[in-house]
Amino acid sequence: MRSCPQVFKRKAVELGRKLLPAFNTPTGIPHGVVNLAGDSRRAPGGDLRRSSVLAEVGTLHLEFVHLSELTKDSIYIEKVMNIRKHLNQLDKPHGLYPNALNPVSGNWEQHFVSIGALGDSFYEYLIKSYLMSDRTDEEAKKMYYDALEAIDKNLVQRSPGGLTYVAEWRGGVLDHRMDHLACFSGGMIGIGAEHGGPGSRQHQLDLAANITHTCHEAYRRTPTMLGPEVFRFDDGAEATAPRVNERHYLLRPEVVESYMYMWRLTHDPKYRDWGWEVLEALEQHCRIATGFSGVIDVYSHMIQHDNLQQSFFLAETLKYLYLLFSEDDLLSLEDWVFNTEAHPLPVIHRNCTQEAEDTHPVGLLARLIGLL
Numbered sequence: 001m002r003s004c005p006q007v008f009k010r011k012a013v014e015l016g017r018k019l020l021p022a023f024n025t026p027t028g029i030p031h032g033v034v035n036l037a038g039d040s041r042r043a044p045g046g047d048l049r050r051s052s053v054l055a056e057v058g059t060l061h062l063e064f065v066h067l068s069e070l071t072k073d074s075i076y077i078e079k080v081m082n083i084r085k086h087l088n089q090l091d092k093p094h095g096l097y098p099n100a101l102n103p104v105s106g107n108w109e110q111h112f113v114s115i116g117a118l119g120d121s122f123y124e125y126l127i128k129s130y131l132m133s134d135r136t137d138e139e140a141k142k143m144y145y146d147a148l149e150a151i152d153k154n155l156v157q158r159s160p161g162g163l164t165y166v167a168e169w170r171g172g173v174l175d176h177r178m179d180h181l182a183c184f185s186g187g188m189i190g191i192g193a194e195h196g197g198p199g200s201r202q203h204q205l206d207l208a209a210n211i212t213h214t215c216h217e218a219y220r221r222t223p224t225m226l227g228p229e230v231f232r233f234d235d236g237a238e239a240t241a242p243r244v245n246e247r248h249y250l251l252r253p254e255v256v257e258s259y260m261y262m263w264r265l266t267h268d269p270k271y272r273d274w275g276w277e278v279l280e281a282l283e284q285h286c287r288i289a290t291g292f293s294g295v296i297d298v299y300s301h302m303i304q305h306d307n308l309q310q311s312f313f314l315a316e317t318l319k320y321l322y323l324l325f326s327e328d329d330l331l332s333l334e335d336w337v338f339n340t341e342a343h344p345l346p347v348i349h350r351n352c353t354q355e356a357e358d359t360h361p362v363g364l365l366a367r368l369i370g371l372l
Contacts, residue, residue: 016067027106028082051100051109058122061129062339095150113169116179121340127192132337134350145197159233164210176234183254186212187261212258216274222298225281250294253316260324275324316342
């Protein structure tokens with residue numbers, strides 16, 4: 001186990017313990033809002049939030065497994081394995097995961113499916129759980145590829161202009177739009193292509209490359225060379241944002257995240273070229289005297305700033321750009337997995353003795369999956 005400064009370890013354990021009451025539900029699905037000072041179901045304002053969001057309940061695996069590794073306490077693994085068990089037994093429309101479920105009844109709240117906002121990191125954490133376990137977490141692998149197959153069959157579309165995109169699904173009706181957030185999926189599908197799943201390895205790599213290309217087009221088709229928050233493929237739109245309220249750029253990382261992964265997987269120089277375009281656009285349009293700001297309308301030649309530097313700009317956007325232009329052995333994908341906020345977590349390599357495996361989190365994880 002890598003050394004961890006004790007102050008950070010203590011704080012991680014303290015936070016983990018304070019989060020545990022959120023799981024006190026009949027289903028084991030945690031409440032979506034946690035009040036660290038009291039009732040885990042209630043926000044500071046006192047409002048009870050009924051639904052739990054798929055991206056929230058599904059984006060705990062990496063951190064909780066790592067916390068069990070640091071503490072040798074299996075309670076954190078148990079919590080996320082219970083979530084996985086519940087999701088596995090639910091009926092899924094066409095194999096798809098809706099974005100909200102009730103933590104008390106355990107049922108889906110609606111049939112809205114998106115790999116963008118509300119759903120995104122759930123899928124990412126399935127394949128990354130498999131990779132972080134040194135490719136031993138077969139259940140996470142199966143869940144990921146089953147979900148990817150359903151996405152490929154039901155959501156992946158091709159525009160009249162030949163662009164591949166992932167639509168949203170609203171009770172059986174497709175909404176032909178993508179969030180900027182959904183652009184992470186190019187990199188996700190790319191890193192999963194080596195390990196099986198629907199179609200051939202080349203099919204998945206092509207899908208990853210095509211989605212990443214579409215997201216680049218959403219940037220290229222603006223005068224600022226920055227991508228909008230939402231881009232559409234209906235009513236004549238082609239990777240563009242005809243609606244004024246969807247044209248802002250919040251310094252988001254998802255597009256450059258996919259550039260970084262696709263560069264490391266293929267070493268195609270276009271991904272570095274595209275990353276350099278983003279760097280130049282950030283310098284030209286987003287840099288202000290006190291840092292970097294989002295842009296209100298990426299289609300306007302008169303730049304208006306929102307005067308917000310989001311925390312993920314430093315944690316993710318700049319980090320992925322730095323890694324895009326670094327050597328592959330800097331935070332190698334063989335040894336590290338990035339959580340959804342781009343914080344690196346170590347792969348739990350299978351290099352321990354059989355005796356150590358009995359108490360090592362890899363062994364705990366394997367036994368828990370077997371029991372569940």
